[in-house]
Amino acid sequence: MEVMNIVVCVKQIPDPASPGALDASTHALKREGKLILDESDAYGVEMALQLVATAGGGEVNIVSMAPNGETSGMRTALAMGAAKGLLVSDPALAGSDALTTAKVLAAAITKLGGADLVIAATESSDGYTGTVPEQIAEVLGLPSVTFAKKVKIEGSVLKVDRQSESGYDEVECTLPAVISVTAGVVEPRYPSFKGIMDAKKKPLDVVTASDLAVTPTGWAAAGQKIVNVTQAEARKAGEVIEDDGEAFGKIVAFLENLKLI
Amino acid sequence: MAINNIWVFAQGSNGVATTGTLELLTKARSLSSKVTAFVGGDASAFAASLGEHGATKVYATGDLAGKLPGVALAAAMKSIIDGGDSPDVIMFPQNYEGRDTMARLSVKLNRTVLTNNIDLADTADGVVATTPVFGGNILVATAFSGPGPHLVSFRPKSFVAESASGGAPEVVAATIPDLGTLGGARVVATHTEQTTGPKLDEAAIVVSGGRGLGEAANYSMIEDLAKLLKGAPGASRAIVDAGWVPYSYQVGQTGKVVKPSVYIAAGISGATQHMVGMKGSKNIIAINKDKEAPIFGIADLGIVGDVHKVLPKLIEALKARA
Numbered sequence A: 001m002e003v004m005n006i007v008v009c010v011k012q013i014p015d016p017a018s019p020g021a022l023d024a025s026t027h028a029l030k031r032e033g034k035l036i037l038d039e040s041d042a043y044g045v046e047m048a049l050q051l052v053a054t055a056g057g058g059e060v061n062i063v064s065m066a067p068n069g070e071t072s073g074m075r076t077a078l079a080m081g082a083a084k085g086l087l088v089s090d091p092a093l094a095g096s097d098a099l100t101t102a103k104v105l106a107a108a109i110t111k112l113g114g115a116d117l118v119i120a121a122t123e124s125s126d127g128y129t130g131t132v133p134e135q136i137a138e139v140l141g142l143p144s145v146t147f148a149k150k151v152k153i154e155g156s157v158l159k160v161d162r163q164s165e166s167g168y169d170e171v172e173c174t175l176p177a178v179i180s181v182t183a184g185v186v187e188p189r190y191p192s193f194k195g196i197m198d199a200k201k202k203p204l205d206v207v208t209a210s211d212l213a214v215t216p217t218g219w220a221a222a223g224q225k226i227v228n229v230t231q232a233e234a235r236k237a238g239e240v241i242e243d244d245g246e247a248f249g250k251i252v253a254f255l256e257n258l259k260l261i
Numbered sequence B: 001m002a003i004n005n006i007w008v009f010a011q012g013s014n015g016v017a018t019t020g021t022l023e024l025l026t027k028a029r030s031l032s033s034k035v036t037a038f039v040g041g042d043a044s045a046f047a048a049s050l051g052e053h054g055a056t057k058v059y060a061t062g063d064l065a066g067k068l069p070g071v072a073l074a075a076a077m078k079s080i081i082d083g084g085d086s087p088d089v090i091m092f093p094q095n096y097e098g099r100d101t102m103a104r105l106s107v108k109l110n111r112t113v114l115t116n117n118i119d120l121a122d123t124a125d126g127v128v129a130t131t132p133v134f135g136g137n138i139l140v141a142t143a144f145s146g147p148g149p150h151l152v153s154f155r156p157k158s159f160v161a162e163s164a165s166g167g168a169p170e171v172v173a174a175t176i177p178d179l180g181t182l183g184g185a186r187v188v189a190t191h192t193e194q195t196t197g198p199k200l201d202e203a204a205i206v207v208s209g210g211r212g213l214g215e216a217a218n219y220s221m222i223e224d225l226a227k228l229l230k231g232a233p234g235a236s237r238a239i240v241d242a243g244w245v246p247y248s249y250q251v252g253q254t255g256k257v258v259k260p261s262v263y264i265a266a267g268i269s270g271a272t273q274h275m276v277g278m279k280g281s282k283n284i285i286a287i288n289k290d291k292e293a294p295i296f297g298i299a300d301l302g303i304v305g306d307v308h309k310v311l312p313k314l315i316e317a318l319k320a321r322a
C-alpha cells in the first residue's frame, strides 16, 4: 500500500507519578489538573508514524475523549509527528463506561474520514478496562488483532505477531482493521523542539457528543453504579534488615523455617 | 435481583479444563442453580470435568480453525442468546480470549462490562462485582444497573476450585455464524515458548527479577535460584518490555497472578501493577538496595542490599546444601 492513513486513539490521563485518589461523591478516579499522554499510547503513535513512513504516504491522526477540553496529552502526540487531532469533550460524557467511550471514539474516527488502520493500546494506565479497542472494532464493523507486539504491512495485508499466553501467534488481517499494541513494541521518539513548536499550530478540533450524534450516557445510564468503597485488609511489613554481607543467611533460615529447603 | 442462569466462559488446555475455568464454575454454582459452560473449541475431552464442577449444560463450538477467538465466540454466543437461551450473568476469565470475547459481545448486546474483578454477589443493590484498585489497597463494589446479560470478568485465583461431584452435562453444539469482514484476521502460525520446571502460576516458590538486576545476562541468577528451590522464575514488566525475558514470565496486573508459599522479589520496586499479581503470596521476601522501595511495605523479610552481592551468596549457600 502506498498510502496509509492511521488513526491512533490516545488517552490523556492524570500523571501516574502523583498518587491516585477516588472522588468522595462519585467514587470515580479523580481527573483534575493537567492530563498527560498515557505512556501506553506513545507506543501506538510511534508505531503509526513508522508504518506511514514505510508506506511512503498518508498521515497519522489522533482521537481522544477527555473532560474540560484537555489537549496537552494530544499536543505531545502531535509533537511526535501526528498531523491533526480530534478531541471529544463534553460534560455529559463524565462517568461514561468503556462501551460509551468506544462508541464516541468510533464516531470520532468516522468523522476524521475513517482510516486504513486504527491503533490503540492493549489497556490504559489509569482505567485498564482493556476492552475499548475491541469494542471500537465491533462498532466500526472491522476485524481486529489485539496484543500486537510486531506489525508489518504487506500490500493490503497486515501481518502481526500477536502475543499469546505461552508465546506468540502469527496473524494475518485484511485492512481496514483495528489493532491494540503492547508496551515495548517500539521505542517512542522524544518530541524535538521543532516538533513541539509545530504542534502548537497543528489542527486540533474539539467537538461534543451531540456533534458526533452520539447519545451521551454518563453516570445515569452507564449500566453500572459504584455502591461501596472499602479498605482492603492490609498486608503488614515484616522485618527489614540491611545487608552486612551475611543477609543471605536470613533468607536461608526463613526458607528452612517454612520447611521449603 | 435473583440470578437464575449463569454462563461461564470455559477454556481447556491439552484436553483438560483450565484451573481458572473450574474456579469460575465453583463461584457460579454458589450464585445460581443453573450453570452453563460455553467452550470456544472442542470440549469432548473435558466436558465431564465441567459437569463435575457444576455445569449442567455445555455449549461447544468445535475447533476454531485459525479464527481469532474474540470475534468468533462473541458471534456464537449472540446467536444462542437471540435463540432464546439468555443468561442473567456471563462470567469471563480476565485473559486474552475472555477479554476480547466480552468486548465484542458487549457491543452486540449493547451492555456495559465490568472487568478485573475478584468477587461477585447477588445483593439487594443488584448483581455486584468487586474490583481492587491502587494495588489492591481499596476495593470498589459496582452494581450492574439495567437489564442482563451482565458481562463481568475475573482475575485468576479469585475463587478456589472445588468439585461438586456433578454428573455428565448435556453437550450442545454452538454454531459460529458467517463473520463477514469481521472475520478478516486469521492465525497462520503458532509459536510456543519451551519452559521447564513448574508453571509460574502453580509453583510453590516463585523467584522474580526486575530492572534492579542491571542487565539481561544477570537474569540467570534468578533462573539458578528458582531451579535450586524447585520453583519458577518470574519477572516485572520492566524487564519483559526490555526484552530480557518473554511475556509469559510476567507477574502482575497484565501478567500472571501468583500465590506461592514464598515469593522472592529481587531488584523489583513494587509498583502497584506488580503487587496486584503477587501480594496474595503466603510469604514475601524482597531484596532491594533502596530501603524506601514500596515492596518492603508488604515483605515479610526485607533485605536492603545489592542483588549482585546477595543472590550469588544465596545461590552458593543453597548449592552447598544440595
Ligand SMILES: Cc1cc2nc3c(=O)[nH]c(=O)nc-3n(C[C@H](O)[C@H](O)[C@H](O)COP(=O)(O)OP(=O)(O)OC[C@H]3O[C@@H](n4cnc5c(N)ncnc54)[C@H](O)[C@@H]3O)c2cc1C
Pocket: A123, A124, A125, A126, A128, B209, B210, B211, B212, B213, B214, B235, B236, B237, B238, B239, B250, B251, B252, B253, B254, B255, B256, B266, B267, B268, B269, B270, B271, B272, B273, B274, B277, B287, B288, B289, B290, B293, B305, B306, B307, B308
Ligand atoms: C497498565 C499498566 C500495566 C502494568 N502491568 C504490570 C504488570 O503486570 N507487572 C509489572 O511488574 N509491572 C506492570 N506495570 C509496570 C509497573 O508500573 C512498573 O513500571 C514495573 O513493575 C517496574 O518494574 P521494576 O520494579 O523491575 O523496575 P523499577 O521500578 O525500575 O525498579 C527497579 C528496582 O530495583 C532496585 N535496584 C536497582 N539496582 C539494584 C541492585 N543492584 N540491587 C538491588 N536492587 C536494585 C531499585 O531500587 C528499584 O526499586 C504496568 C504498568 C501499567 C501502566
Ligand SMILES: Nc1ncnc2c1ncn2[C@@H]1O[C@H](COP(=O)(O)O)[C@@H](O)[C@H]1O
Pocket: A009, A010, A011, A012, A038, A040, A041, A063, A064, A065, A066, A098, A101, A105, A119, A120, A121, A122, A123, A124, A125, A127, A128, A129, A130, A131, A132, A133
Ligand atoms: N478516553 C479515551 N480517549 C482515547 N483513547 C482511549 C480512551 N479510552 C481508551 N482509549 C484507548 O483504548 C485503550 C484501552 O483502554 P481501556 O479499555 O480503558 O483499558 C487505551 O490505551 C487507548 O488507546
